[in-house]
Amino acid sequence: DAGITQSPRHKVTETGTPVTLRCHQTENHRYMYWYRQDPGHGLRLIHYSYGVKDTDKGEVSDGYSVSRSKTEDFLLTLESATSSQTSVYFCAINRGTGGSTGYTFGSGTRLTVV
């Protein structure tokens, strides 16, 4: 979607290695989110940010850390990847406008931990 990009799109990594996923926005919005999606669970919130250096935990934050040193970038780090973290990760921004232009999701990162 215009305004939000995720990288990489796909990644395969080995158990125990660190992994960082990047979410970049071009629109200067305050709120950014990381969700993971697994079969049967919908999207579950990992961490979110409400400004530079302001972050908070979501419902499935164990094993993940985040950083936001610039408004446009929100990084998700798996310090030591485990097979249970194999998932599709979505970043989102909240434009605060509600409706179709409110929450907007990136295209996702498919992470496989082997």
Add this chain to the structure above:
Amino acid sequence: EDKVVQSPLSLVVHEGDTVTLNCSYEVTNFRSLLWYKQEKKAPTFLFMLTSSGIEKKSGRLSSILDKKELFSILNITATQTGDSAVYLCAVEAEYGNKLVFGAGTILRVKS
């Protein structure tokens, strides 16, 4: 803890059928309920509902919210194979500025 429950978890219908997807929720200080459609990529927005009893419509899709009974339904009439997708329901609390999602309903429309 905010909670969203969708039913059924999966559904198979034939083209032309009408389907009803359900979403019940528990949330402190409700602000809005949103429906998304997801086809192997990012969720795409369908509806946002904030008031009870007011139906939102878009073509063959419609949705309504009942804030007293804490649920919403998404109706799809005259289904087509292109309606095959995962339908996600999410709620936003007034002070949360984040979405809590249900597990989704997998809809498959057979030709």
